[in-house]
Amino acid sequence: NVGGSKGPEAGLFLITGPDYHGMVPAGMKQITVRTNLAVVANRVFVNGDADLPTARAVQEGFNLLPLSVFQKNGLNFKLPEKVDYERFVFTPTAPQALQLYDQIGFGMRTFLSASDDFSDPDVGAAQQIGLSVAKGFEWQGLDEPTKRGLARAALAADAIIANTYANAAETVNGWRYTMGGGRAGFNYAVRAAFSANLTGANVPEEILYPNTRVDDTGAPLTGEHKYALHFEKGGRPPVSVFWNMSMYDDKEFFIYNDFKRYSIGSTTDGLKADPDGSVTVLIQNGRPADTSNWLPAPTGPFNLTMRLYGAQTPILNGSYRLPGIKRVD
Incomplete structure (x- = not known):
C-alpha cells in the first residue's frame, strides 16, 4: 500500500x-x-x-x-489510441459442465508465471485435474470419473462461496463488518468469496466498509419511512482520517437526489452537533427544515455503507461498533 x-x-x-x-x-x-x-x-x-x-x-x-x-x-508520453482488450476475452471449448475450469486455465496461462508449474505447490497440484500454466485446461485427457467429479465440484463451489461470504462478517446493530478479506492468505474459499462479491479487499486498519440494509429491528430500509443514525457525545467513529456514510440502490449505485448529497460524514460542510455534543444524521426522502445533517433517501429500498478510513484500535478490536439505524416515524 x-x-x-x-x-x-x-x-x-x-x-x-x-x-x-x-x-x-x-x-x-x-x-x-x-x-x-x-x-x-x-x-x-x-x-x-x-x-x-x-x-x-x-x-x-x-x-x-x-x-x-x-x-x-519521462512523463512526455501519449496514451495509446486503442487498447487491445481482446487478449482478455476467452471462449471456452470444454463441455458446459467443465467451462469453469477452462476459464481458470485461461487465467493461469495469461496471468501466472511459467515457473509456477514447478515452484508453487498449489499450482503444481492442479496438474492432477488437467490444469497448468503451460497448457491451461487439458480436459480432453481426463478420464470420465474425473470429469464427473469436476462437474460436481463446480456446482458445489457456488454454494461454498455463497456460504463463506455470508459467514465472513460480524453483524452488530444491523451493520455487517468484514474484517478478513484483505488478508485471506491461502484460504482459497475466502479469496473466492471476496472475488465473487467485491473488487478486491482492503486490510481493516486502512479502511473498513460496514454495510447495512436493515434498521435496528431488522426491518429492510426503505424511503417509505424516516430514520436516524445517532452518535452520542464522544461516540462518533474513532478514525484517524475520516468517516462517511453513503446511500446505494440494490445495484450498488448512488441514488440521484435534487439536493445532490450522496454521502454524509466528518468532512461534510456544515454537519451540526446537538447542544449535548451528540450528532444525529437524518435519513429520509422528504426534505427536513434543517438540511445540515440530512442524507436524502429514495422513495423505495436502499442500503447504507459506512466508510471508516484509518480505523483505530476500538474498531479493530470490536469494542466500538456503529449504532443501529432507528426508524423515527
Missing part, C-alpha cells in the same frame, strides 16, 4: 510482475506482484467542496506508464 492512512507518499514506484528480473532504477521504489495482472486503485481525500481544486491537482499528478517509455521520454 502506498500512502493510505499514512498520508501522502509522493515518488516513483516500479510495479513488477513475477518474471521481472531487471534492475530497479535509482530513485524508484519497487512494488512486486505475484501475477502478470495488477489492479491499481487510487483514492484522493477531498475535505469538502472547497478542497476540490486541490484534489483535482493531486489527481493530475498520477501517471501510469511502462518503464521503457518513462526511461525514454
